[in-house]
Amino acid sequence: MQPLKGITVVTLEHAIAAPFATRQLADLGARVIKIERPGVGDFARGYDNRVRGIASHFVWTNRSKESLTLDVKHPEAQKILKRIIEEDADVVVQNLAPGAAARLGLSYEALSAAKPGIIVCDISGYGDNGPYRDKKAYDLLIQSEAGFVSVTGTEDTPSKAGPSIADIAAGMYAYTNILAALMHRQQTGEGQHIDISMLEALTEWMGYPLYYSLDGAPPPKRTGASHATIYPYGPFPAGDGKTVMLGLQNEREWKAFCEQVLQQPDLTTDARFASNPKRVAQRAALYALIVQAFSSLTAVQVVQRLEAAQIANAQVNTMAEVWAHPQLQARDRWTSVDTSVGSVPALLPPGSWSKGASRMDAVPALGQHTDAILAGLGYGTEQLAALHAEGAV
Numbered sequence: 001m002q003p004l005k006g007i008t009v010v011t012l013e014h015a016i017a018a019p020f021a022t023r024q025l026a027d028l029g030a031r032v033i034k035i036e037r038p039g040v041g042d043f044a045r046g047y048d049n050r051v052r053g054i055a056s057h058f059v060w061t062n063r064s065k066e067s068l069t070l071d072v073k074h075p076e077a078q079k080i081l082k083r084i085i086e087e088d089a090d091v092v093v094q095n096l097a098p099g100a101a102a103r104l105g106l107s108y109e110a111l112s113a114a115k116p117g118i119i120v121c122d123i124s125g126y127g128d129n130g131p132y133r134d135k136k137a138y139d140l141l142i143q144s145e146a147g148f149v150s151v152t153g154t155e156d157t158p159s160k161a162g163p164s165i166a167d168i169a170a171g172m173y174a175y176t177n178i179l180a181a182l183m184h185r186q187q188t189g190e191g192q193h194i195d196i197s198m199l200e201a202l203t204e205w206m207g208y209p210l211y212y213s214l215d216g217a218p219p220p221k222r223t224g225a226s227h228a229t230i231y232p233y234g235p236f237p238a239g240d241g242k243t244v245m246l247g248l249q250n251e252r253e254w255k256a257f258c259e260q261v262l263q264q265p266d267l268t269t270d271a272r273f274a275s276n277p278k279r280v281a282q283r284a285a286l287y288a289l290i291v292q293a294f295s296s297l298t299a300v301q302v303v304q305r306l307e308a309a310q311i312a313n314a315q316v317n318t319m320a321e322v323w324a325h326p327q328l329q330a331r332d333r334w335t336s337v338d339t340s341v342g343s344v345p346a347l348l349p350p351g352s353w354s355k356g357a358s359r360m361d362a363v364p365a366l367g368q369h370t371d372a373i374l375a376g377l378g379y380g381t382e383q384l385a386a387l388h389a390e391g392a393v
Contacts, residue, residue, distance in 0.1 A: 004025055007090045008090050011033070033065070033369075054363075059337075119191050147219075174196045242299035244299050253311055256310065
């Protein structure tokens with residue numbers, strides 16, 4: 001089942017936001033032609049070598065694509081790129097430096113003049129207008145600008161998220177907007193210009209802390225792995241030195257927690273803890289009570305009590321434990337993809353299809369498909385050799 005089979009995406013992309021978006025399109029069957037610099041490629045190829053010699057970020061975001069190397073500043077390479085777009089592309093995606101795509105003649109205005117049905121998705125840090133338009137943007141910087149860092153971490157130390165959440169947010173909004181634009185074109189025949197801002201994508205995800213601090217109210221405090229505005233909700237040590245993560249959502253759960261987990265039913269009528277706001281205000285005192293109650297129990301025993309009381313809980317898993325997670329194993333969520341260094345494991349895209357399966361093709365080596373793509377455009381052996389010799393491809 002490949003609902004985007006027959007759709008061709010040409011992408012001038014690097015790092016994470018755009019590659020993550022176009023990988024989702026490839027998962028659904030789109031042909032994704034990734035334009036890369038000869039000899040260097042997407043700079044994420046050089047981030048690390050942890051996947052048996054190739055980069056973890058690249059493996060994650062680039063399966064099922066074709067790699068075409070072009071020096072887009074070379075006149076012949078520019079002709080090739082524009083020909084591929086005009087003849088084959090349904091969608092063009094780019095997250096080059098601000099203004100770079102327009103200088104290459106790849107703006108929506110320029111492309112749609114020749115091809116009215118084209119969909120062009122520009123991904124940038126701050127969008128294509130406004131005072132920050134030309135400002136460089138990386139994931140950490142957008143996490144900071146969107147306020148994420150200010151509410152994440154401990155009281156003493158603001159922290160970024162481990163994964164590149166600003167890139168992921170922008171990539172997912174690019175992906176869903178492209179799908180919507182394809183549906184719009186199917187209904188009207190019209191192309192579309194999509195302008196995705198990393199700042200706007202992550203600010204959307206900041207809705208709860210923004211509303212919590214509306215009209216100048218204090219923002220949520222940084223509380224480490226604990227929830228800033230619900231308590232108890234976070235990590236608690238057991239008597240064997242291990243940590244249990246748990247969370248309460250309502251008064252019914254608070255009553256069960258006191259009676260069955262802490263085995264201190266009198267706490268249910270303690271005025272200090274009579275509502276969630278009061279428990280948040282008294283979190284230090286309540287934390288001490290919970291730790292004392294858990295001090296004679298192992299983590300396994302704590303979890304057993306939580307499960308019996310139907311209180312939500314979780315393990316704080318390492319990466320190795322996630323690779324071996326029994327739920328992911330039971331649901332057959334792991335498969336494999338080919339790379340230039342052999343087969344590596346890969347998580348199936350979230351969402352299970354009742355008919356068919358997601359496309360899980362190889363992660364391309366740099367320029368792997370260059371000659372085949374150009375041969376498909378009619379370039380002969382001598383022409384290909386000349387393009388390589390000139391450094392155009």
